[in-house]
Amino acid sequence: MASDTEKIRLVFKEIQQISREFKSRYPVFVHQDAIGMGIFLFSVMMILLGFAGYLNYGVHAGWVILWIAFWTSLLHELEHDLIHYLYFKKIPFLHNFMMLGVWVFRPLTVNPWFRRYLHLHHHKYSGLPSDLEERGVTNGEKFGLLRLFILPDLILSFVFRAFKLYPEIRKMEKEGRFTKEEVKNLYRVGLLGFLPFGIPLHLMWYSFALLSLLSGINQFYGNILPQPEWTQEYLSAITPIIVLLVAPNLLRQFSLHFITSNIHYYGDVEKGNIFQQTQILNTWWAIPFHLFCFNFGVTHAIHHFFVQETFYIRQLTAAKAVAVLVKYGVRTNDTGTFSRANRYHISG
Ligand SMILES: [Zn+2]
Ligand SMILES: [Zn+2]
Known part of the structure; x- marks a missing residue:
């Protein structure tokens, strides 16, 4: 770890330098708050626009779902930046307004x-048992159908x-692995984290999936059972909500959770050793x-x-920064994590 600590410092310096050079070449990026907004x-x-396309202009649901899923992925990046206080740190009203906005359009997620x-x-x-954010999206579980099913x-x-x-x-709480504030927060997440949006929308989604499945089976067998009128009425009433809010976010979450839960290592990670925390996945099938x-x-x-950087600068300088990570030994495209339940070490 001693040599890794030194390498971590060097990686930080080099990426910081890449980011500084980029910003001095394009000074417009100093307007961080305005760009975020x-x-x-x-x-x-x-x-x-996707909402209007579906509701008013008859655009096919499939296209609308893909379109909205893409744009909500930017909102996810913004939420992550906001969590690190990268926008409007000194203007709480605007900061919180953005926090609310990125939640409303990604309503299946936990309160930001x-x-x-x-x-x-x-x-x-990262990668230790108390890293509940990653464990919440199945990191560290054995790979299989159950993991795929609960992934999104x-x-x-x-x-x-x-x-x-x-x-x-x-x-872990008794062992003092969480601060008092964190313990309080865990209870808040459990009791209120998916209110007011998440719980009602998930219930709507489950009822939609179940009723559609049942009526599909019934139709397949030539409508042997009489179908109560309310089921069709209910399904057509909630379909727009499923298409515009639920399906795009499930697609987005499936993609994000699949990627994040496979690039983060878990279970045998040395505390604070960033080299063991993540890998880079830049293979064709991840596109x-x-x-x-x-x-x-x-x-x-x-x-x-290099935590304190906005997502768009990270994207724009990714090629150079990834080259730095690879030079110092961060792994790339380690698909063995699937069979190792995210363990970092290859053997044992
Ligand atoms: Zn972060
Ligand atoms: Zn992470």
Whole structure:
């Protein structure tokens, strides 16, 4: 670790230098707050355009889902930057306005003010048992159908694993692995984290999926059972919400969670050793996922080394920064993580 600590410092310096050079070449990027707000407003407008296309101009649901999923991936990046206080730190009203905005259009996610605690903990204890943000999206689980099934859905992920995780969390709480504030936050996440948006929308989605499945089976067998009128009425009433809010976010979350839970290592990571925390995934087959999580697998490792940078500068300087990471020994395209349940070490 001693040599890794030195290397971590050097990687930080080199990436910081890349970012400085970029900003001095393009001075417009000093207007960080305004650019953040600009990306936020533009993404929201594009999402609303998707809404209008579906509701007023008969654009096919499939295209609308892909379109909205893409723009919500920018909102996810903005949320992450906001969690690190990169926009309007000194103007709380605008900061919180953006926090609310990135949540409203990604309503299946946990309250971002609560997520902040989980995420800052993730940076300090990445890959350790108390890194609940990553474990929440199945990191560290054995790969299989169950993991794929619960991957995009935070509520199912919670329901299926609560019995296993709860005693573990209590134990870690007693061992003092969380601060008092973090413990309070964990209870808030459990009780209120998916209100007012997440719980009602998930229930709507489950009822939609179940009723559509049942009526599909019934139709397949020539409508042997009489179908109550209300089911069709209910389904057509909620279809726009499913198409515009639920489906794009499930697609986005599937892509993001698939990538993030496979680029982060878990279980045998040395505390604070950033080299063991993440890898770079820039292989061709990750491209469809990257379309809906804004190239997360390529750039997130850079973020672990150099936290205080906006997502768009990280994207624009990614080629150079990734070259630095590779030079110092960050892994790339390590697909063995699938069979190792995210363990860092290849053997043992
Ligand atoms: Zn972060
Ligand atoms: Zn991370």
